[in-house]
Amino acid sequence: MTVRALIFDVDGTLADTEELHRQAFNAAFAAQRLPWFWGQRIYRDLLKVAGGRERIGHFVDAMDAPAAEKSKLRARAIGIHTEKTQFYARYVAEGRVALRDGVARLFREARAAHVRLALATTTTRSSVDALLAHTLGARSIRWFDVIATGERGIPKKPAPDVYCATVQQLGLRPQDVIAFEDSGDGLAAAKAAQLFTVVTPTGWTADHDFAGADLLLDNLTRGGGLGTLCAAHLRWLHSSREAA
Numbered sequence: 001m002t003v004r005a006l007i008f009d010v011d012g013t014l015a016d017t018e019e020l021h022r023q024a025f026n027a028a029f030a031a032q033r034l035p036w037f038w039g040q041r042i043y044r045d046l047l048k049v050a051g052g053r054e055r056i057g058h059f060v061d062a063m064d065a066p067a068a069e070k071s072k073l074r075a076r077a078i079g080i081h082t083e084k085t086q087f088y089a090r091y092v093a094e095g096r097v098a099l100r101d102g103v104a105r106l107f108r109e110a111r112a113a114h115v116r117l118a119l120a121t122t123t124t125r126s127s128v129d130a131l132l133a134h135t136l137g138a139r140s141i142r143w144f145d146v147i148a149t150g151e152r153g154i155p156k157k158p159a160p161d162v163y164c165a166t167v168q169q170l171g172l173r174p175q176d177v178i179a180f181e182d183s184g185d186g187l188a189a190a191k192a193a194q195l196f197t198v199v200t201p202t203g204w205t206a207d208h209d210f211a212g213a214d215l216l217l218d219n220l221t222r223g224g225g226l227g228t229l230c231a232a233h234l235r236w237l238h239s240s241r242e243a244a
């Protein structure tokens, strides 16, 4: 098999988590006595900023308020985000989100075929652990050889860094892996890292630009089995070699 590893984005790709993230942000704002509320329309727009802490910073920057007040609010972003992350983990533990169709099956197929698994996300490690533990069981965390998350200080998507670091930590070459994404920024990051990229959009990302996707699927149930994906990857490999 020419595919040695599958690298998955988390939010939107493994599970449609953004509604829970949104609710967790609003719960944290209320807990911190901030008069902020992110409705679905505002949140869709804010999703263009990768990473929850950066999203709060962007929101503050865009506020119509004196510079001194903005700077105080910006300084609170880490605390607000920490509390948001706790609310999110609690909601996930309550069973309020499920894996997207076909994801668990693809994990099973990959493990059976000794194709390695990795995660490359802008969210936090604790949010990833909560999602895996409450959907597949705590032991599933060990299925992943690399879990690259947002708090490591590397530039967030659309920068390719999280994908480059994951491929490097796996000890593989970009052409050995398949990346899975749900968003325009995620796709841009994976393509800038030169990865064959499968996109499965959600309702939050359906209007993003996916022209650069190597495979665009509604979800991983149809055309998203390991055999089909590997065949598409092989065709891509041959056509990129011919073009070189």
Ligand code: XBP
Pocket: 009, 010, 011, 012, 018, 021, 049, 050, 051, 052, 053, 084, 085, 120, 121, 122, 123, 124, 127, 150, 157, 183, 186
């Ligand atoms: C998607 C994101 C995340 C979540 C919020 O991450 O942009 O920032 O919306 O998560 P990905 P945090 O698709 O790369 O998994 O608040 O934990 O940052």
Ligand code: MG
Pocket: 009, 010, 011, 012, 013, 181, 182, 183, 186
């Ligand atoms: Mg995503």
